[in-house]
Amino acid sequence: MTVTFEIPWDKVSLTTIEEAVRENLKEAGRLMIKALLEALQERLSSILQTLHPGRFVKNGRHGRWRTFNTVFGKIQVVNRQLRDKKTRKTLRLLPLVVDFHPRRRFSWGALRSATRLSVLTSFRQAAQEVSYEMGADAPSHATVHRNFRDIFEGNEISFRDRKFRYLMVDTMKVYLQAGRGRDGGLEEARVVLGAERAEGPWIPLGIFAGWSWKEVRKELERRIDYERLEVLISDGEPGIEALLGEGMKHQRCTWHGKRDLSFALYEDGYKGIENRDLVDLLSEIPLFRMNVRNRPEVRERVEGILKESRELWEELLEIFDPEVYPRAHRYLKRLGENVFTFLEYFLERGEWIPNVSNAVENVIGRIKLRVRRIGKRWSEGGLIAIFRAMARRVFGVESWEAFEERLCGAGPCAKVVALEVKYHWRWPITPL
Numbered sequence: 001m002t003v004t005f006e007i008p009w010d011k012v013s014l015t016t017i018e019e020a021v022r023e024n025l026k027e028a029g030r031l032m033i034k035a036l037l038e039a040l041q042e043r044l045s046s047i048l049q050t051l052h053p054g055r056f057v058k059n060g061r062h063g064r065w066r067t068f069n070t071v072f073g074k075i076q077v078v079n080r081q082l083r084d085k086k087t088r089k090t091l092r093l094l095p096l097v098v099d100f101h102p103r104r105r106f107s108w109g110a111l112r113s114a115t116r117l118s119v120l121t122s123f124r125q126a127a128q129e130v131s132y133e134m135g136a137d138a139p140s141h142a143t144v145h146r147n148f149r150d151i152f153e154g155n156e157i158s159f160r161d162r163k164f165r166y167l168m169v170d171t172m173k174v175y176l177q178a179g180r181g182r183d184g185g186l187e188e189a190r191v192v193l194g195a196e197r198a199e200g201p202w203i204p205l206g207i208f209a210g211w212s213w214k215e216v217r218k219e220l221e222r223r224i225d226y227e228r229l230e231v232l233i234s235d236g237e238p239g240i241e242a243l244l245g246e247g248m249k250h251q252r253c254t255w256h257g258k259r260d261l262s263f264a265l266y267e268d269g270y271k272g273i274e275n276r277d278l279v280d281l282l283s284e285i286p287l288f289r290m291n292v293r294n295r296p297e298v299r300e301r302v303e304g305i306l307k308e309s310r311e312l313w314e315e316l317l318e319i320f321d322p323e324v325y326p327r328a329h330r331y332l333k334r335l336g337e338n339v340f341t342f343l344e345y346f347l348e349r350g351e352w353i354p355n356v357s358n359a360v361e362n363v364i365g366r367i368k369l370r371v372r373r374i375g376k377r378w379s380e381g382g383l384i385a386i387f388r389a390m391a392r393r394v395f396g397v398e399s400w401e402a403f404e405e406r407l408c409g410a411g412p413c414a415k416v417v418a419l420e421v422k423y424h425w426r427w428p429i430t431p432l
Contacts, residue, residue, distance in 0.1 A: 005024075029073075037094065038078070041080045043097075044097050057085060058082065058083070067105055069106045077094065111143070113133070114144045118145075120393070122141075123141045123148065127143075148385065151407065155388060162196060164229060166198060166233065168193040170364060171190055176383075188209075189207055190216050192206050193359060205223065207383060210380065212242070214242040229245055229248055230248060236250075236338065249338075250338040251339075251341040252335055252339045253357040254356055258279055264330075265327075268326065287343060320332055366394065371386065
């Protein structure tokens, strides 16, 4: 291959040279891929005719053109044919020497950048960004979406080798779509995180739209070693006890405890300043003032905090008379069953577990941002696909580079064994 550049005598910028080389690389890439595909077919044809003399012959027909949209642009290659005189069948050589999808023109290399961007932006924005590099040969947003769906709906993340001890769960609202794009209404989606250590990292395990907590547990038992779990951290919503396995402890989120008490008081008819003053009574209990920075490491101090918190909790239940605050009293009584778990766990194991579910709230917030940016309504399969993509690309559950290598296939890799670059002038250079 010979490349000729026409460069003016005046001083040129490095950017100009880079652009010239980049444009040349596109054309050179198309020519090289086409030449390699033709050479591979010719090599196979020669091998077959040598090993089986007289059996494989040219069938006298011109093979069909096969179009590929690659990262360098569109190329067309003749799908060469041989006729097998023994079986009287036509043998097409291109599918035998190159692994590609028979009904798709775009290669994985052409869709790689758009797939990466789709996790962070919308499919339309990803296709638009890629078009700046690929021009008219860039994939449409529909092609990007179809490729994204096919990749992530069928690539579940395996957690069987992980030894999770802690589970953190919460619920988010999402608009689902029914068949043929119809509105499926607002539905609850369960988000589940797991951790091997109390301090994290917290790893997204799954999202389940329209599932009950009992169904979520059955699926989690399939994905992870459920018997190893020790603590469930949640906001205590109804039905969440279905996730508790034998011997598991339950820690209610203290932040949600304050917020949900305000809702209960509102239902009892207490609003505004009166509502706020009653909720502030929780702050007088030591455990509600504890955070990661002020947790004591001395056992005696923790025992004192636990004892004082229990005593103040009993006094609080007396203040919230069930005759005056029926819903608030009922809520506090239920909250008190599992709000002291993190103190008891430290006294038992000597390590702190989270007393708030902010890790799962953070994950839900980041999922919502992308879900609302991409589309208004989602199918369950689409929601699972974007969750799996974010788990790899955003939350780092699996190496994205390793995932891309797996998508490229496990076959032998082509590599450059020789490369030489020379230059010469097309005209003589005379001394100035």
